[in-house]
Amino acid sequence: MNSAEQTVTWLITLGVLESPKKTISDPEGFLQSSLKDGVVLCKLVERLRPGSVEKIFQEPRNDNEFQSNIKEFLKGCGSFRVEVSNLTCLLLCNFVVNIDNTTRSKHD
Template sequence: MNSAEQTVTWLITLGVLESPKKTISDPEAFLQTSLKDGVVLCRLLERLSPGSMDKIYQEPKNDGECLSNIKEFLKGCTSFRVELFEPSDLLLGLNFSKILSSLVALNKVTADIGVGSDSVCARHSSAHRIKSFESLASQSSLGRSSKLLQNQFRSLVRHT
C-alpha cells in the first residue's frame, strides 16, 4: 500500500472518513477531495484529542469556512509535534505530498503513544506505546471528565 492508500484506510478505520461505495482508482485524488473542506480533518482531531476543537463547520458553505476548519485542525495538531502544511495548500490543491506527509506523521505519532486505534501506516511497537495513557483512558469510563483526560494526555505528549 502507498501512503495515500494507508491514510485512507487509517481514516476509515478511525471512523472519520466514510468508506467509498466502490473501489478507488486514485486514492490520492479521493483523499484530496475528501479533505478539502476540512471536515474530515476536524473529525480526525476530535477523535484523537476529544474536546480540542473550538468550532467546526460541519457543512462549510464557502472557502472561508473550509479554511477555518483546516486552520482549527492545524492548531490542534501542534500538540502532536508533527510537521504541518499550509492551510491554503489543501484548499487550493497544492503540494499534496506535504499534506499527506503530515497525516502519515500524525498517524505514526498517535500510534506510538496509543491514541485512536491501531495504525495501519506505522508499525506498532509496545516499547514506544505509553502504557499510562491506556490506564488513563480506562479511568474515563469511571466517570472522569474527558477534559481531565485530555489535560493528562497533553502532559504525556510533552514529556515524550
C-alpha cells in the same frame, strides 16, 4: 497498498472518513478531495484529542467555513505541540500546487 490507500484505510478505521460506496480508482485524488475542506482533518484531531476542536463546519458552503475548519485543525495540532508554522507552509504549498494543476488542466 500505496501510502494513499493506507491513509484512506486508516482514516476509515478511525471513523473520521466515510467508506466510499465503490472501489476507488484514484486513491490519491480521493484522499486529496476528502481532506481539502478540513472536515476530516478536524475529526481526526478531535478523535485523537477529544475537546481540541471547538467547531467543525460539517458541510462548509463558502471560503470562510473552509478556512475556519483549517484553522480549527491547526489549533488542534498545537495541542500536540506540532509547530503550526510548518503545517501552514505545507498547506500553502499544497494550495499553490492545486491552483497550478487546475490552471494547467483548463489550458490543456
